Amino acid sequence: MSNLLSIQGLNQYYGESHTLWDVMLDVPSGKCTCLMGRNGVGKTTLLQVIMGLLATESGAIKFDDQEIQSVKAEQRAELGIGYVPQGRQIFPLLTVQENLEVGLLARTDGVKTVPQFVYDLFPVLKDMLKRRGGDLSGGQQQQLAIARALMIDPKMLILDEPTEGIQPNIVRQIGDIITQLNDELGLTVLLVEQKLPFARRVADTFCILDRGRSVAQGEIAELSDELVERYLTV
Numbered sequence: 249m250s251n252l253l254s255i256q257g258l259n260q261y262y263g264e265s266h267t268l269w270d271v272m273l274d275v276p277s278g279k280c281t282c283l284m285g286r287n288g289v290g291k292t293t294l295l296q297v298i299m300g301l302l303a304t305e306s307g308a309i310k311f312d313d314q315e316i317q318s319v320k321a322e323q324r325a326e327l328g329i330g331y332v333p334q335g336r337q338i339f340p341l342l343t344v345q346e347n348l349e350v351g352l353l354a355r356t357d358g359v360k361t362v363p364q365f366v367y368d369l370f371p372v373l374k375d376m377l378k379r380r381g382g383d384l385s386g387g388q389q390q391q392l393a394i395a396r397a398l399m400i401d402p403k404m405l406i407l408d409e410p411t412e413g414i415q416p417n418i419v420r421q422i423g424d425i426i427t428q429l430n431d432e433l434g435l436t437v438l439l440v441e442q443k444l445p446f447a448r449r450v451a452d453t454f455c456i457l458d459r460g461r462s463v464a465q466g467e468i469a470e471l472s473d474e475l476v477e478r479y480l481t482v
């Protein structure tokens with residue numbers, strides 16, 4: 249199976265602090281991969297490295313058969329990487345429609361209207377186009393953040409803790425949306441997720457980080473109780 253994203257020997261520092269150590273990560277095409285690990289092990293840092301938002305000391309990052317370490321952050325969206333950052337970071341004072349239009353700005357093909365499939369996936373957004381982002385519930389804001397990331401019609405969608413701070417009944421809905429994007433639209437997904445049942449439900453493969461190192465990787469069915477106990481239980 250081919251990997252849409254493949255990372256080898258990645259080292260990253262915050263100043264003097266060595267945070268990612270020889271990290272490797274494979275994200276198979278068309279699959280959903282869950283990046284796991286306890287708080288502070290470097291998950292968000294790794295996602296930001298993939299998005300070109302942090303410099304690295306060494307390592308290779310290949311996306312869609314292209315080495316992208318030298319590609320600037322602004323251009324990584326153009327390669328086809330959509331990103332939903334931790335905390336969602338929608339614009340609270342802009343309307344839902346304006347938030348979506350900000351996502352469209354990253355397109356290079358001149359498309360200026362929100363694609364219909366986005367409203368099919370997120371009917372709630374269609375009913376709220378004139379509302380301010382900040383007035384939406386947490387679950388609705390998460391849907392808006394995902395919808396905004398889809399505006400560039402990405403090959404891969406990266407989500408940093410999409411269920412954080414979201415009501416339990418909406419968490420399932422977010423999971424269904426991710427599965428739908430993955431299964432029906434063929435989008436490759438990389439997500440950081442701390443909730444184990446959620447990860448088991450939506451992911452096909454996993455990668456565990458521990459203190460900045462990739463320590464285990466495989467099919468989600470191979471995520472054993474022993475691995476959970478050793479690397480994920482707090």
Ligand SMILES: Nc1ncnc2c1ncn2[C@@H]1O[C@H](COP(=O)(O)OP(=O)(O)OP(=O)(O)O)[C@@H](O)[C@H]1O
Pocket residue numbers: 262265267285286287288289290291292293294
């Ligand atoms: N801007 C920064 N400057 C210096 N150190 C940082 C910075 N951001 C994160 N760190 C440190 O790097 C390490 C990894 O942090 P990171 O946020 O990537 O972990 P994480 O696994 O995503 O954690 P969480 O689950 O809490 O989001 C932590 O020790 C953190 O304190």
